[in-house]
Amino acid sequence: MNALRMTALAALAVGSVGMAKADQVTVGMITTLSGGGAGLGVDVRDGFQLALDMAGEHDIRLVVEDDAQRPELAVQIAERMIQSERADILTGIIWSNLAMAVVPSAVAQDIFYLSPNAGPSALAGANCHPNYFNVAWQNDMLHEAAGQHANELGYENTFIMAPNYPAGTDALTGFKRYYEGELAGELFTQVGQTDYAAEIAEIRASGADSIFIFLPGGMGISFMRQFEQSGVDLPIISAGFSFDQDVLPAIGEAALGVINTSQWSPDLDNELNGEFVAAFQDAYDRLPSLYASQGFDTANLILSAMEQADVSDMDAFREALRAADFTSVRGSFEFAPNQHPIQTVYVREVVEVDGVLTNRIIGTAFEEHRDVHGENCNM
Amino acid sequence: MSLALVLEQLLNGVQFGLMLFLMSAGLTLVFGVMGLINLAHGSLYMIGAFLCAAIAAATGNFFIGLMAGIAAAAAAGALIEILVIRRLYARDHLDQVLATFALILILSEGVRMIFGPFPLYLTVPSVLRGTVNLGIVDYSLYRLALIGFGIAVALGLWALIAKTRLGIRIRAGESDREMIAALGVNIRVLYTVVFALGAALAGLAGALVGAIQSVQVGMGEPVLILAFVVIVIGGIGSIKGAMVGALLVGVIDTMGRFLLPRLFATIFDASAAAGTGAALASMLIYLLMALVLIFRPKGLFPAHG
Numbered sequence: 206m207n208a209l210r211m212t213a214l215a216a217l218a219v220g221s222v223g224m225a226k227a228d229q230v231t232v233g234m235i236t237t238l239s240g241g242g243a244g245l246g247v248d249v250r251d252g253f254q255l256a257l258d259m260a261g262e263h264d265i266r267l268v269v270e271d272d273a274q275r276p277e278l279a280v281q282i283a284e285r286m287i288q289s290e291r292a293d294i295l296t297g298i299i300w301s302n303l304a305m306a307v308v309p310s311a312v313a314q315d316i317f318y319l320s321p322n323a324g325p326s327a328l329a330g331a332n333c334h335p336n337y338f339n340v341a342w343q344n345d346m347l348h349e350a351a352g353q354h355a356n357e358l359g360y361e362n363t364f365i366m367a368p369n370y371p372a373g374t375d376a377l378t379g380f381k382r383y384y385e386g387e388l389a390g391e392l393f394t395q396v397g398q399t400d401y402a403a404e405i406a407e408i409r410a411s412g413a414d415s416i417f418i419f420l421p422g423g424m425g426i427s428f429m430r431q432f433e434q435s436g437v438d439l440p441i442i443s444a445g446f447s448f449d450q451d452v453l454p455a456i457g458e459a460a461l462g463v464i465n466t467s468q469w470s471p472d473l474d475n476e477l478n479g480e481f482v483a484a485f486q487d488a489y490d491r492l493p494s495l496y497a498s499q500g501f502d503t504a505n506l507i508l509s510a511m512e513q514a515d516v517s518d519m520d521a522f523r524e525a526l527r528a529a530d531f532t533s534v535r536g537s538f539e540f541a542p543n544q545h546p547i548q549t550v551y552v553r554e555v556v557e558v559d560g561v562l563t564n565r566i567i568g569t570a571f572e573e574h575r576d577v578h579g580e581n582c583n584m
Numbered sequence: 585m586s587l588a589l590v591l592e593q594l595l596n597g598v599q600f601g602l603m604l605f606l607m608s609a610g611l612t613l614v615f616g617v618m619g620l621i622n623l624a625h626g627s628l629y630m631i632g633a634f635l636c637a638a639i640a641a642a643t644g645n646f647f648i649g650l651m652a653g654i655a656a657a658a659a660a661g662a663l664i665e666i667l668v669i670r671r672l673y674a675r676d677h678l679d680q681v682l683a684t685f686a687l688i689l690i691l692s693e694g695v696r697m698i699f700g701p702f703p704l705y706l707t708v709p710s711v712l713r714g715t716v717n718l719g720i721v722d723y724s725l726y727r728l729a730l731i732g733f734g735i736a737v738a739l740g741l742w743a744l745i746a747k748t749r750l751g752i753r754i755r756a757g758e759s760d761r762e763m764i765a766a767l768g769v770n771i772r773v774l775y776t777v778v779f780a781l782g783a784a785l786a787g788l789a790g791a792l793v794g795a796i797q798s799v800q801v802g803m804g805e806p807v808l809i810l811a812f813v814v815i816v817i818g819g820i821g822s823i824k825g826a827m828v829g830a831l832l833v834g835v836i837d838t839m840g841r842f843l844l845p846r847l848f849a850t851i852f853d854a855s856a857a858a859g860t861g862a863a864l865a866s867m868l869i870y871l872l873m874a875l876v877l878i879f880r881p882k883g884l885f886p887a888h889g
Contacts (some may be wrong), residue, residue, distance in 0.1 A: 239693060241802040243701035369862045377855075391854050392845065393862035397795045397806050402596035402727065403841045411588045423798030426703055430796045433707055433722045436715035455703035456799065 230290060230516045231266045232507065235279050235307065236297035238271035240554035241397075241423050244451040245299045245496050246271070249321045251489055253562055254295075254498030255403075260508055268292065274299075276306040283307045284405060286444075287316055293516045296354055296503055299496075301325040301344060301372045312336035316411055317526070321503040322496060323459045325556045328544050330578035338526055339513045339545045340506055341499045342468055343576035346446035348379030350466035350550035351417060351568035355442055357568075359462070361386040364413035365403060367422060369393035376444065382577070389413030394424070401428045405435045415439055419531060421446040432460035433449075440464070446563070450494035453562040460555045460562060468548050469498040469535050478534040491564055498534050532570030543582035545574045589872060592704060594835065599727045599882045601834020602734025606789035607807055608814040610782025616821025616887050617757040618673055621680045623688035623814025623869040624664065625786055625811065627695075632636040632657040632787025633794030633803060634695055637706035646709035650791045658780045659789020660691075667719045669784050670772070686788070688805070696801045701864040703800040743821060744854055754778060758821060813869055819883025828884055833869050840865035844882060 210574055216486075234253065237246035250269055252294035257265055259409040268290050272279040279298065286292040294317045298304045311318050322329075324343040365380055365388060368371035373393065381388075389411040392404055408416060416439050425447035432441075445467030455459055471482050471492060481501055485493040493501075495514050509531035512519035529540050539547045551569045553564040605668035611625050640649030669688065672680045708724040708726045715722040734884050745751035753774055765771045790804065797803065818825025845861030852860065876884060 237697060239704075239801070241798075241800045242863050243696060243801065244703070247701045357730075369859065369866075374859075388854065391858045395862070395866050399793075399803070400596075400600055400601065400805060403593055405590060406592045406596060407842065409592075410586065423703055423800045423803070426798035427796070430707065430798075431724075434713065434715075434796060436722050436724050451702055453796075455705045455800075457705050457707055479694075483643045519677070576664070 211562035229264050229266055230511060231290055232294045233290055234267060234269045234281045234296045234297035235272050237274045237299045239273050242274045242299060245325045248451060248494045248496040249297060249500035252493060252497035253504040254450040255485055255488055256501045256504030262508060272303060278305050279307050283311050286315055294507060296321055298323055306325035308337055319503050321499045325340055325371060326578045327542055329348050329576050332580035333543045333582035333584050335523060335584060337544060340503045341543050343578060344375040345379030346574060347375045347466045347550060348381050348419060349443050351444055352383035353570045354466060354552050356385050360415040362389045362414045363383045363417050364389040364408050364411050365417040365418040366392045367396060370396050373419060380417050391454040398424060399427050401431050405432055405437060410436045413439060414439045418443050419445060426452050429456045439566055445495050450492045460559060463555045465553050466550055467553055469495045469549050470551055470553050470564050472565050475536045477532050481534045502533050541575045541579050542584060545576055547573050550574055592721045593838055597722060597835035599731050600838055601831040602731055603789055604727060604766030604810055604814050604826055604834055605734060606737060608830055609823055611811050611821060612815040612821055612826045614779055614782045618775055620669060620672060623684040626693060626808030627688050627691035628657045628661055628783040628786040629712055629790035629804040629807060630695060631660050632790030633799045634704060636794055637704040637799045640706055642840055651790035654784050654787045659786035661783020662776055662780040663887050664782040665776045666705035669779060673840050687863060692801050696876040703798045706794045706799050708795045713792035716759040727794060732850035733792060741823060810849055813873050817873055817883060818888055819885040825883055825885035836872055839867050840868040
């Protein structure tokens with residue numbers, strides 16, 4: 206009996222030593238998997254998982270939970286992941302308002318947070334934090350690129366429109382920061398608005414020569430369908446969010462030819478991106494979106510840091526994350542001092558390839574672009 | 585601000601109102617006849633849109649999809665009434681709200697499991713594409729057709745309730761439930777039929793609107809909130825009230841979004857005017873509802889006068 210107990214204890218001890226040696230990292234992913242915004246969260250999750258599968262990585266324990274796009278639920282899940290799952294790293298949040306609810310408290314509890322999508326300006330500036338890394342972009346960035354490219358296209362009288370919430374204000378501010386022409390009009394719509402008849406009538410009457418919109422998810426689909434039926438024939442410029450693989454099949458032909466900006470594109474010419482797009486199609490039977498590419502990069506960043514440091518040594522692990530010593534599907538990737546990406550933003554056009562609507566790169570808006578909020582970050 | 589623009593916005597408001605009417609007619613009918621608050625009405629709207637999109641994609645014909653959407657919503661409505669709602673008539677409103685809220689979650693996830701998390705493609709049928717010239721303004725043919733559809737359904741509903749035997753029973757059910765049962769009308773069947781009728785109207789609205797909106801999980805809830813505003817303004821249980829309320833909400837909401845930013849632009853700079861105008865415009869219909877509740881607590885056309 207005694208011997209048996211001794212053996213059991215020994216086995217347990219050996220077992221726990223074995224586990225410590227593998228230094229397993231627990232990653233808690235809080236993302237939107239149900240409701241109208243589910244497409245974005247599903248793509249981030251699938252991209253992340255694909256990176257782990259391709260690396261054959263078994264030292265990451267990934268715990269995924271659905272936040273249903275509700276801030277209070279996201280906060281609860283984050284607490285649970287920190288307390289009961291003992292997560293070392295949190296990631297996954299899609300929406301800026303959810304990120305603002307979760308990130309500040311999580312990073313204050315010595316948990317790393319790696320954002321695969323939301324990039325609210327507050328977290329890039331005064332409220333930046335050593336444990337917070339943004340692997341996607343700061344919110345303004347792609348809209349700034351759209352403003353920059355509107356100049357190059359010679360637009361002089363653009364009508365601009367976004368939903369009335371923080372990311373919408375960021376979008377219009379970002380666009381106006383670089384756009385040099387006149388504004389034919391500026392409108393805020395309601396979040397989740399489904400009918401744009403009144404706005405389209407305004408655009409028609411405004412004498413605009415072009416339109417800039419930021420209408421992510423279903424809002425963009427609704428607008429484009431109604432715009433197509435309105436007989437108003439003006440060029441549209443936008444950030445990639447309203448015109449990526451999650452919504453393009455639903456918008457249909459109306460999206461053809463729309464100019465949009467993104468830090469990534471399925472045809473971006475580098476070796477890893479080719480592999481990524483092919484493997485994603487293979488695994489999930491659809492084209493990846495920019496969200497999927499961001500999930501993929503986030504996972505690879507974590508893997509690269511794990512090779513250099515143990516997650517229990519937070520300072521070393523933080524340094525390893527900061528080094529960003531991984532190959533990104535975007536090509537080059539580097540963190541600015543506020544731990545947001547310095548990156549190239551491309552101009553893309555919606556085209557049809559083999560009967561599938563997708564994006565092709567037609568130019569570059571910015572090289573090595575970084576956000577303006579970093580100046581307010583003392584880190 | 586030209587006359588053409590004002591006219592276009594008025595048409596937009598009427599069109600929006602008529603689609604709201606299709607939603608609120610079913611909601612108010614169910615409340616009037618059975619005394620039931622059905623939060624899952626928006627899910628039936630979603631089912632109509634999804635089935636229409638799926639069948640239209642499979643057959644290549646929008647109108648077959650439309651029929652399928654209406655039929656699916658009606659069938660889902662009948663099934664839900666028999667399985668769940670029937671047990672709730674005797675309960676208080678809180679239990680009904682709880683149970684039908686659960687139905688929202690179940691139906692949303694069910695639709696997501698079947699159709700996936702990405703929005704579906706559904707577009708306007710080719711015969712209704714493009715614009716038509718109305719003298720001073722070019723207006724979307726499909727939106728014009730929606731106005732026509734809305735008016736036709738409203739007339740049909742009026743005829744059904746005012747002229748048919750089923751209509752007599754519905755009206756009788758509204759005024760005195762016990763008496764109509766005592767007179768030998770099969771109240772269980774009547775309830776199922778009324779619920780399925782309301783569901784069909786929601787499915788019709790979902791399918792029609794789905795062609796110019798995003799067909800996605802959760803699309804019904806924003807409309808549901810507006811539909812509740814409509815029936816509170818119109819008087820709960822009254823079809824006439826739903827019509828007037830829907831048109832009021834549609835026109836006031838659209839004109840508010842159109843005029844308020846202009847009004848503020850005379851005081852503030854463009855950005856601030858756009859922000860404040862949009863914020864106030866989104867409150868306008870709720871202000872209207874509050875005013876109606878203050879002066880006519882039972883709505884404009886109380887059903888049980």
